[in-house]
Amino acid sequence: MRAARPAFRHGAVAIASLLLASASAFAAPSAPYDLILTGGRVIDPDSGRDEIADIGIRDGRIAAISTNPLSGGKRLDAKNMVVAPGFIDLHAHGQDPVAERLQLLDGVTTAIDMEIGTLPVADLHARMQGKALINFGASASHICARLQILSGKTCADSGPHQVAADPAMLAKGADPAQEARIADLMDRDVRAGALGYGLGIEYVPGAGRREIFRIFQAAGKTGAPVFTHVRSRPLDKASGVPIAVVQEVIADAATTGAPLQIVHIASTGLGDVPTLLELVKGAQVHGIDVTTEAYPYTAGSTAIGSSFFSEGWQQRNGVSYDAVQWPATGERLTPESFERYRRDQPDAAVIIHVIPSEIVDLAVTDPVVSIASDGVPWTTAGEHPRGAGTFARVLGVYVRDRKLLDLKTAIAKMTIMPARRLEKVSPQMARKGRIAVGADADITIFDPAKVKDSATFETPMQPSVGIRFVLVGGTLMARDGQVTEGQFPGQAIRSALGQP
Numbered sequence: 001m002r003a004a005r006p007a008f009r010h011g012a013v014a015i016a017s018l019l020l021a022s023a024s025a026f027a028a029p030s031a032p033y034d035l036i037l038t039g040g041r042v043i044d045p046d047s048g049r050d051e052i053a054d055i056g057i058r059d060g061r062i063a064a065i066s067t068n069p070l071s072g073g074k075r076l077d078a079k080n081m082v083v084a085p086g087f088i089d090l091h092a093h094g095q096d097p098v099a100e101r102l103q104l105l106d107g108v109t110t111a112i113d114m115e116i117g118t119l120p121v122a123d124l125h126a127r128m129q130g131k132a133l134i135n136f137g138a139s140a141s142h143i144c145a146r147l148q149i150l151s152g153k154t155c156a157d158s159g160p161h162q163v164a165a166d167p168a169m170l171a172k173g174a175d176p177a178q179e180a181r182i183a184d185l186m187d188r189d190v191r192a193g194a195l196g197y198g199l200g201i202e203y204v205p206g207a208g209r210r211e212i213f214r215i216f217q218a219a220g221k222t223g224a225p226v227f228t229h230v231r232s233r234p235l236d237k238a239s240g241v242p243i244a245v246v247q248e249v250i251a252d253a254a255t256t257g258a259p260l261q262i263v264h265i266a267s268t269g270l271g272d273v274p275t276l277l278e279l280v281k282g283a284q285v286h287g288i289d290v291t292t293e294a295y296p297y298t299a300g301s302t303a304i305g306s307s308f309f310s311e312g313w314q315q316r317n318g319v320s321y322d323a324v325q326w327p328a329t330g331e332r333l334t335p336e337s338f339e340r341y342r343r344d345q346p347d348a349a350v351i352i353h354v355i356p357s358e359i360v361d362l363a364v365t366d367p368v369v370s371i372a373s374d375g376v377p378w379t380t381a382g383e384h385p386r387g388a389g390t391f392a393r394v395l396g397v398y399v400r401d402r403k404l405l406d407l408k409t410a411i412a413k414m415t416i417m418p419a420r421r422l423e424k425v426s427p428q429m430a431r432k433g434r435i436a437v438g439a440d441a442d443i444t445i446f447d448p449a450k451v452k453d454s455a456t457f458e459t460p461m462q463p464s465v466g467i468r469f470v471l472v473g474g475t476l477m478a479r480d481g482q483v484t485e486g487q488f489p490g491q492a493i494r495s496a497l498g499q500p
């Protein structure tokens with residue numbers, strides 16, 4: 001991180017001091033507050049603050065933080081609780097009310113689909129604005145752009161999983177003119193509010209290296225980040241599985257200046273995660289802006305009809321049919337049932353038990369890896385539990401029960417690290433992921449002795465426990481496992497690139 005950080009840090013410091021200046025202008029000490037969070041242990045990884053304090057909230061922002069009691073406003077008792085910035089999930093595919101509820105109860109206040117994304121992003125904004133429980137947003141989708149250029153269709157025509165949208169289109173190569181049009185279409189959506197460039201390269205076997213490079217070139221010019229699920233691993237050992245496919249995107253970032261986040265490094269790297277982390281850290285040391293993320297589970301999930309399951313998937317992942325679980329029934333698959341489901345319900349998500357537990361531990365606890373859920377849309381009530389339990393699982397299992405992470409580091413991985421990843425493209429994110437005067441009052445208050453995920457592979461829609469209160473823009477949206485009805489404070493998080 002060290003070498004990659006300076007540009008980031010300077011930007012963040014400049015924005016933070018602006019916030020402080022403007023906040024103090026309207027925060028007279030005697031002014032009343034809309035809400036006061038009293039007596040909680042306030043942990044803000046950005047400033048290093050870790051102390052018992054009151055927080056005064058006014059007009060959706062944090063107006064005061066004080067170790068002396070604040071008065072003049074409605075009070076919420078946070079004694080014996082941890083008061084943290086609301087969790088930020090940059091890898092959330094379920095942008096709908098069901099997914100939002102479960103994420104809210106897991107402490108998430110901002111959920112963005114940066115991996116696959118959408119296009120046009122204006123459709124997402126129109127669909128969600130005024131109806132969102134938490135903040136939302138998306139990257140410009142490579143798959144959707146490609147669908148439009150190569151097939152004349154849009155993602156509005158496809159099901160919940162664009163990765164299985166149109167197998168013929170995904171397998172087809174693009175010519176140089178089409179490559180330019182795909183990059184241009186994504187670029188226009190970034191200027192219209194999409195937060196970066198979303199690439200699921202493994203799902204697009206037809207995309208050549210030049211097509212991907214063109215998108216990185218566009219990102220290098222706008223400075224909006226590329227988030228990518230890397231290319232399918234080559235099967236031959238000689239090319240260094242899966243190192244080669246990660247080297248491709250790091251080389252593209254190095255040669256274009258595009259900021260890059262490699263998504264879900266544990267499921268991508270499996271046994272090669274230690275080497276992939278060396279690549280990421282080496283790139284950072286040499287000044288390349290590369291980051292990565294992971295979810296805390298030993299299984300992945302994707303659509304059964306997607307290219308993840310193309311010829312050779314067993315060898316690439318070191319597993320067989322019985323590693324694949326069918327969510328609707330919980331059954332493990334056989335060659336027969338696998339072929340039948342892949343043919344008849346290609347759009348259905350399956351769970352793949354494939355990631356060694358020591359690899360998950362390594363990824364979740366490594367200092368350069370942030371936390372992101374990769375939660376998929378809930379269509380059968382049996383999908384992967386990560387969409388419901390990721391954040392409480394890190395706090396309950398990794399911090400409290402197994403003591404593999406300290407609390408402040410864990411909170412940093414789910415707040416300030418993802419906020420910094422997007423704040424250069426979206427100034428809104430410079431007000432999130434922090435407990436600071438002037439920051440948005442997106443706040444998660446949890447009981448460190450009780451916080452825990454409840455979602456399992458058998459009952460994945462169980463909400464997390466121990467999340468006491470969740471505030472979104474100053475509105476109390478969750479209280480002891482209950483979601484506030486009839487309130488929709490969630491805002492679209494947009495890139496500011498198209499704005500004058």
Ligand SMILES: [Zn+2]
Pocket residue numbers: 115200229263264
């Ligand atoms: Zn992925």
